[in-house]
Amino acid sequence: MKIIGINIVIGCALIFSGCRVSKPGAMESEMAKDVKHKITVGGKNTPNPIAATPENIKDGQEHFGHHCGICHGLDGEATGVPFAQKMSPPIPSLSSSDVQEYKDGQLKWIIENGINPSGMPSWKGILTDDEMWKIVDFMRHLPHNEKTKMGLSEPIAYGAIIMAMDPKGGPKPRDVLNQFMGSTDLGAKLTVAGSYYQTKKAEAGAVMQLQADPAKLPKCDAADACGWECAVNKELKVPTNVGEFVKWCIVPSLQ
Numbered sequence: 001m002k003i004i005g006i007n008i009v010i011g012c013a014l015i016f017s018g019c020r021v022s023k024p025g026a027m028e029s030e031m032a033k034d035v036k037h038k039i040t041v042g043g044k045n046t047p048n049p050i051a052a053t054p055e056n057i058k059d060g061q062e063h064f065g066h067h068c069g070i071c072h073g074l075d076g077e078a079t080g081v082p083f084a085q086k087m088s089p090p091i092p093s094l095s096s097s098d099v100q101e102y103k104d105g106q107l108k109w110i111i112e113n114g115i116n117p118s119g120m121p122s123w124k125g126i127l128t129d130d131e132m133w134k135i136v137d138f139m140r141h142l143p144h145n146e147k148t149k150m151g152l153s154e155p156i157a158y159g160a161i162i163m164a165m166d167p168k169g170g171p172k173p174r175d176v177l178n179q180f181m182g183s184t185d186l187g188a189k190l191t192v193a194g195s196y197y198q199t200k201k202a203e204a205g206a207v208m209q210l211q212a213d214p215a216k217l218p219k220c221d222a223a224d225a226c227g228w229e230c231a232v233n234k235e236l237k238v239p240t241n242v243g244e245f246v247k248w249c250i251v252p253s254l255q
């Protein structure tokens with residue numbers, strides 16, 4: 001649960017700072033991109049001291065999953081990240097040429113310094129230099145398969161992030177989330193289910209209807225540091241659809 005704790009803090013920073021920055025026009029963003037690539041982002045001439053061996057890439061993938069996946073998805077494409085498209089600035093695809101054109105040293109610089117003013121945080125003091133370089137190695141080897149990269153921890157983390165948001169007079173996070181209960185967007189629906197993890201039994205009536213939901217869960221496997229299994233009465237269960245996820249992983253967690 002420690003990871004989820006960290007993610008909550010980061011997620012709020014994203015959602016709040018993300019809201020304040022207005023979307024730039026096409027020309028403005030073209031200019032901003034150029035300035036970023038040529039001037040703002042340093043590290044162009046710093047070589048990557050960590051070789052892209054399979055072990056280092058795998059280490060990088062794990063760090064990426066813990067620290068970056070909450071916004072960029074486990075695949076760098078923001079797959080399964082709810083509302084990624086509605087954020088301003090939007091979450092970029094890390095396999096896009098815009099991002100891949102950066103030198104290794106620049107990608108490390110972005111991780112270390114973040115991008116202001118946007119939702120991209122700085123990881124100075126949180127990740128070591130070696131960890132950042134390994135993440136760069138992983139970003140050069142992003143998964144390119146058909147799988148949707150969303151596992152058990154994502155909807156639970158996203159749900160917790162949204163529930164922890166301070167509406168400042170706006171609609172309650174619970175009411176906003178529940179609107180997505182019947183959504184055809186699987187990511188959104190799973191986030192609603194995940195938001196009930198460890199909530200009070202008395203307040204969890206609405207999620208019960210999802211126990212009969214036959215929608216198939218996104219595929220993901222251990223090789224992608226991703227899975228759906230959860231322990232029920234010390235017995236490991238692997239749900240394959242939304243209903244089983246709710247019945248086996250959410251309902252037993254209710255307090």
Ligand code: HEC
Nearest residue numbers: 010014067068071089090091092110111115118119120121
């Ligand atoms: C809280 C959400 C969030 C987290 C966590 C996050 N990012 Fe980002 N990231 C963003 C946003 C938003 C942008 C778009 C920034 C912009 O275009 O100004 C971005 C942009 C980027 C870019 C592209 C920058 C560019 O100039 O095009 C890279 C590379 C990147 N992130 C890598 C990472 C890595 C690696 C991690 C983990 C160590 C990470 N991000 C964690 C939100 C996040």
